[in-house]
Amino acid sequence: MIDVIVIGAGPAGLAGAIACADFGLKVTVIDEFIKPGGRLLGQLHQEPSGEWWNGIKASERLHQEAKKLSVDIHCGVSVYNLEKKDQLWNVYTSVGALEAPFVLMATGAAEYPIPLPGWTLPGVMSIGAAQVMTNVHRVQVGKKGMIIGANILAFAILNELQLAGITVERIVLPEKSALSQEAGEPEEVMKSLLNAAHLAPSPLLRIGGRFMKNDWVRKMGLNFYPKNGMKVNGTSLQLRKAALEIIGKDQVEGVRLVDIDANGNIVAGSETIYEADFVCIAGGLYPLAELAAVAGCPFQYVPELGGHVPHHSETMETPLKGLFVAGNITGIESGKIAMAQGTTAGLSIAKHAGKGLGKIDQQLQQAIQNIHTVRRQATIQFNPKIDRGRKKMYELWENLYSNNGFS
Known part of the structure; x- marks a missing residue:
């Protein structure tokens, strides 16, 4: 028995x-x-x-x-x-x-899913799936990709993908919606990331993280956040860009991004398509x-x-x-x-x-x-x-x- x-x-x-x-x-x-x-x-x-x-x-x-x-x-x-x-x-x-x-x-x-147009295309996966494919099955998920969703899990696995020689060009936010919730709001995302600021790869980011815990400083920082983002081990963290759509015919070919303001609202006329052959969705x-x-x-x-x-x-x-x-x-x-x-x-x-x-x-x-x-x-x-x-x-x-x- x-x-x-x-x-x-x-x-x-x-x-x-x-x-x-x-x-x-x-x-x-x-x-x-x-x-x-x-x-x-x-x-x-x-x-x-x-x-x-x-x-x-x-x-x-x-x-x-x-x-x-x-x-x-x-x-x-x-x-x-x-x-x-x-x-x-x-x-x-x-x-x-x-x-x-x-x-x-x-x-x-x-993992929480964050659905968006095109997320059923081959080459789109959760960030956890990318981790398993890379570290367990030893399969390269792609050559040039993007992560949608900026959270602690995404950054932990980003480092593992980089160690495997996989290029992740940028991390962006999902479009602000009832489905994405706080994941689409730049200030909420920044607050969550500041709890791991002590792990940042550069002294400048670590020191800046301490200052950014002040509400006023954080709001100012978001308003003046660089349009092209800040580099984290070579990957651009773009808190002022959101993904509207993953595009491609038979597989991922790119992502349609849009600029957003500090509150996550779309900036009209700012759409741009960035090439990618894989996309990881990080919903937590x-x-x-x-x-x-x-x-x-x-x-x-x-x-x-x-x-x-x-x-x-x-x-x-x-x-x-x-x-x-x-x-x-x-x-x-x-x-x-x-x-x-x-x-x-x-x-x-x-x-x-x-x-x-x-x-x-x-x-x-x-x-x-x-x-x-x-x-x-x-x-x-x-x-x-x-x-x-x-x-x-x-x-x-x-x-x-x-x-x-x-x-």
């Missing part, structure tokens, strides 16, 4: 499986991708210490550790439903049904939590966490007995934090399974503290107010569930 079913073989899922298996629990991991690792597989960047973070190697280490502990991993398997029957969770997959008393949901995140990330909804888990909208997230405690427990969550399903953060959360969830499951008596409480508290430590040390925060979002969720948990037998 299976003790724990882990849905998602990314950093959170693998770390959680390892923590469970360490206490002798029989664990099965399922993932719809062709190999374990999740978003780790596409990550490649240099840490402030000068060391390189290679997601593929990190995922291989987790995979090998899980295999040593006899964790059963099945890739290329999709989950479409799960429900509680008596004391067991029934998980329905593309290869049949599984059942276990505990489920760890580590489904990760998905949101928690991939549909399966938790299918299971009947209650949700809360917490914008600081990236969207709607399932109710959960600091020990990664949900209000549904036997269902736990970890990683980006609980809020958008880095792979390292996902691993720390996965370990915490695994220890929490082991505790509920009656394992590790006498020592597991201390280990669980140490794991929670490790999440805080890793978060403080994080190079990039996808949502700068993540601590506020976490506090909201844990206060909600305390108010709703602390007197109902939950930890």
Whole structure:
């Protein structure tokens, strides 16, 4: 019999499986991708210490550790439903049904789409797809391209594309609309980017970023922002240009851009077509939590966490007995934090399974503290107010569930 079913073989899922298996629990991991690792597989960047973070190697280490502990991993398997029957969770997959008393949901995140005319042309992809094609499949996405959408995720992957020798000539905004929302507003985009100003490649940009946090200075900066943008590692960041349409007959041939004012409004008569053979759309990330909804888990909208997230405690427990969550399903953060959360969830499951008596409480508290430590040390925060979002969720948990037998 299976003790724990882990849905998602990314950093959170693998770390959680390892923590469970360490206490002798029989664990099965399922993932719809062709190999374990999740978003780790596409990550490649240099840490402030000068060391390189290679997601593929990190995922291989987790995979090998899980295999040593006899964790059963099945890739290329999709989950479409799960429900509680008596004391067991029934998980329905593309290869049949599984059942276990505990489920760890580590489904990760998905990208927000920003639709615009021409986005179905061959050569148009999400920024995450470009990352996977480049770093996982070793496929060159194009020779000269453009990113539509300026956010921290776009800049992290821009650097990886540049390391692979791929030319990204410019980053522009999507047209301001109900669909693009704040992604099409130059001031909102600048505010979000200023939270990562300390990572800018030049001292001038880093110093300027500190000054631009002042509202008046930021508005002045946008009004006088260079028409041709500012160079970031050779790529022009053009906050005063927006994409109206991706053009081409059988594939991407270019993008129709227009000048915009500091509020994102179109400047009449300013349309220009720029050549490109690929386009990446960067809409940002949101928690991939549909399966938790299918299971009947209650949700809360917490914008600081990236969207709607399932109710959960600091020990990664949900209000549904036997269902736990970890990683980006609980809020958008880095792979390292996902691993720390996965370990915490695994220890929490082991505790509920009656394992590790006498020592597991201390280990669980140490794991929670490790999440805080890793978060403080994080190079990039996808949502700068993540601590506020976490506090909201844990206060909600305390108010709703602390007197109902939950930890």
